[in-house]
Amino acid sequence: xxxxxxxxxxxxxxxxxxxxxxxxxxxxxxxxxxxxxxxxxxxxxxxxxxxxxxxxxxxxxxxxxxxxxxxxxxxxxxxxxxxxxxxxxxxxxxxxxxxxxxxxxxxxxxxxxxxxxxxxxxxxxxxxxxxxxxxxxxxxxxxxxxxxxxxxxxxxxxxxxxxxxxxxxxxxxxxxxxxxxxxxxxxxxxxxxxxxxxxxxxxxxxxxxxxxxxxxxxxxxxxxxxxxxxxxxxxxxxxxxxxxxxxxxxxxxxxxxxxxxxxxxxxxxxxxxxxxxxxxxxxxxxxxxxxxxxxxxxxxxxxxxxxxxxxxxxxxxxxx
Amino acid sequence: xxxxxxxxxxxxxxxxxxxxxxxxxxxxxxxxxxxxxxxxxxxxxxxxxxxxxxxxxxxxxxxxxxxxxxxxxxxxxxxxxxxxxxxxxxxxxxxxxxxxxxxxxxxxxxxx
Numbered sequence: 001x002x003x004x005x006x007x008x009x010x011x012x013x014x015x016x017x018x019x020x021x022x023x024x025x026x027x028x029x030x031x032x033x034x035x036x037x038x039x040x041x042x043x044x045x046x047x048x049x050x051x052x053x054x055x056x057x058x059x060x061x062x063x064x065x066x067x068x069x070x071x072x073x074x075x076x077x078x079x080x081x082x083x084x085x086x087x088x089x090x091x092x093x094x095x096x097x098x099x100x101x102x103x104x105x106x107x108x109x110x111x112x113x114x115x116x117x118x119x120x121x122x123x124x125x126x127x128x129x130x131x132x133x134x135x136x137x138x139x140x141x142x143x144x145x146x147x148x149x150x151x152x153x154x155x156x157x158x159x160x161x162x163x164x165x166x167x168x169x170x171x172x173x174x175x176x177x178x179x180x181x182x183x184x185x186x187x188x189x190x191x192x193x194x195x196x197x198x199x200x201x202x203x204x205x206x207x208x209x210x211x212x213x214x215x216x217x218x219x220x221x222x223x224x225x226x227x228x229x230x231x232x233x234x235x236x237x238x239x240x241x242x243x244x245x246x247x248x249x250x251x252x253x254x255x256x257x258x259x260x261x262x263x264x265x266x267x268x269x270x271x272x273x274x275x276x277x278x279x280x281x282x283x284x285x286x287x288x289x290x291x292x293x294x295x296x297x298x299x300x301x302x303x304x305x306x307x308x309x310x311x312x313x314x315x316x317x318x319x320x
Numbered sequence: 321x322x323x324x325x326x327x328x329x330x331x332x333x334x335x336x337x338x339x340x341x342x343x344x345x346x347x348x349x350x351x352x353x354x355x356x357x358x359x360x361x362x363x364x365x366x367x368x369x370x371x372x373x374x375x376x377x378x379x380x381x382x383x384x385x386x387x388x389x390x391x392x393x394x395x396x397x398x399x400x401x402x403x404x405x406x407x408x409x410x411x412x413x414x415x416x417x418x419x420x421x422x423x424x425x426x427x428x429x430x431x432x
Binding site for chain 1: 327350351352355367368369370371372373375377380389392394395
């Protein structure tokens with residue numbers, strides 16, 4: 001044999017537990033099949049696809065091969081990711097609609113105001129649910145830090161800290177730049193500041209994605225009791241309810257405003273013809289719909305997992 | 321077909337789990353030997369991801385089991401449960417083959 005091609009890059013798509021079990025023989029298989037030559041792109045793509053599926057399976061997000069607790073945990077994290085999508089879409093929605101009461105006639109405000117109030121209350125409820133979930137898992141997090149040590153924890157949260165620092169710095173720069181504009185510049189924002197705003201927005205989205213990824217990685221490492229896992233499941237289902245309300249409120253606001261003051265979505269000149277479906281609103285709605293899809297899928301899996309965990313005998317030796 | 325067989329894909333002729341069980345029915349084989357055998361008898365080259373994904377599912381459901389490694393290659397053999405699932409899948413496919421053969425025979429008779 002004597003060949004020593006390193007296939008560790010090809011295996012990185014698979015979860016650690018899978019690599020520990022099949023990694024070595026899989027690497028030997030790749031050597032046997034492809035020898036000294038490169039692994040073809042089609043084979044690499046199959047490994048990316050199958051490795052991702054394996055990760056989702058191991059995380060309890062798809063399939064039925066993991067226990068009910070793991071499934072509830074994975075599905076709850078899926079709902080958390082759905083909330084992340086709503087944070088992005090919701091922030092854009094809040095920015096887009098911030099001046100709507102001034103741009104539309106007072107007589108048409110009642111229904112959009114109710115809808116906007118619903119969005120705000122449901123969004124606050126979502127934040128509250130996330131905080132409760134954080135508190136519920138805090139003892140397990142402290143225990144994890146005690147057993148694994150800060151060094152191990154730092155390796156997991158390093159990216160999150162760096163991305164938060166970069167985004168925070170960028171936000172401070174953009175806000176102070178905006179604050180130093182002259183009155184004439186404030187009316188027509190310079191293109192450079194607009195570009196910086198777009199970059200800042202993208203940085204926020206990226207930081208949020210990194211934060212969610214880190215939270216997911218940490219939650220999978222926590223030793224949670226069955227009871228805490230079930231509480232997380234219930235909180236995730238409540239979160240799905242809050243997301244439905246946010247979407248319903250945003251949609252109602254959009255429809256009623258489009259009916260009574262469509263110019264708000266265009267030139268802002270009252271009674272002027274405008275499309276009631278601007279690209280920004282469509283993208284926001286689609287992002288929220290994607291989040292709802294994830295949350296719905298997660299909620300169904302939590303409900304099934306809870307049903308199964310009630311039927312199954314309690315596993316021995318689980319500790320927090 | 322059993323629940324395990326339906327869940328992992330033993331319904332279509334080119335389902336990787338079915339091809340693997342069919343190959344292992346002859347005797348234990350490691351990954352590369354499996355892929356070569358499958359290519360020979362079915363004309364299908366399973367991608368590395370599909371092959372090991374199916375091996376993992378079959379092992380997880382107890383339809384195949386690993387034997388001790390030989391030169392870093394781990395052979396697998398079919399279990400009793402795996403043989404039963406394969407036999408059931410073969411019977412179901414045989415029914416379809418029989419019906420198709422029979423109907424083609426009738427068609428040939430009518431054309432003649």
